[in-house]
Amino acid sequence: MNRCDILDVKKTILEDNDADANLLRENLRNKRTFYMNVMSSPGAGKTTTILATIKALSSKYKVGVLQADIDSDVDALTILNAGFPCIQLHTGGMCHLDADMSRQAIKRLYEVSSEEHYDVIILENVGNLVCPAEFDTGASMDVVILSVPEGDDKPLKYPLVFEKSEAVIINKIDALPVFDFDMVKVHEGVRMRNQTSKVFPVSALNGDGMDAWYEFLMTKVEAWQNG
């Protein structure tokens, strides 16, 4: 049998990404750019919510969007057709974005749009409640969207994404009458994972509840820009 030496490493696997994410966050803070990471399962209404949000923010802020998907450009086209700067990222089969991919995407957004400055950049992460939560993207704020048809038990089943999100958007409340979604249970579940996150029951489609969300977000952007 070959003899071998053991080298102690004792290093957290995602340490490099965490350091990279912190660096990106600092750079963005210096540039006064608020970077929001939006996570959800596929079909929860990320694109619809983001579109409504950028329309609301655009009177006050310069906003751009990064769309991350394994394939296709349907989401980016939706944003571009509405007249907002957007780039589509393909993750090449990967289920998430990390800090380095974020940095490259932000750089590319500036290049293709010839903008000097963005106040807000919104990342639509890959539709998945598990993996994106593991990787720090360098965002100023993490947000999770949970839609009514998915069920009120998701905070119990996918702890991490609810632990790390400062805002939980409960989308598609216009569909409440046809689903057995319990609003009290979902609040309890969210609270179990995070004591301080804000919950926003909304319909991104018809605008119900969205004003409270915009107000919260604008407060966050302002606080970020004022250091």
Place this chain on the structure above:
Amino acid sequence: MHELGVVFYVIKDVANVAVENKVSTVNSVTLEIGEVSGIVHDYLIDCWNWARKKEPCVENAELKIETIDAVTFCENCEKNYPTVAYGKICPHCGSDKTYLVTGNEFMIKEIAVPED
């Protein structure tokens, strides 16, 4: 499938350690993975066996995984209990004021390289 992303990070770190230690080949890599870290060991090993062929220094390296038990502490009764069996609710007193003590780890413990 975030196992694949994790494997790329491991390979990058191991390659850096190999360069720092002036070794060109690695026999094995040992990871410490918490029981509730969300990593599926079999997937991780499958991903490893695919991805290692792309980095010469780990091409023939075996991936070893050591599991760290998940333990939760209850702030109410100040006792520990096994997380996987009882989840967020303390089996001693029924409180939900609990937090994970160990089990979320995600570490490269050591690598084995041929003896000089």
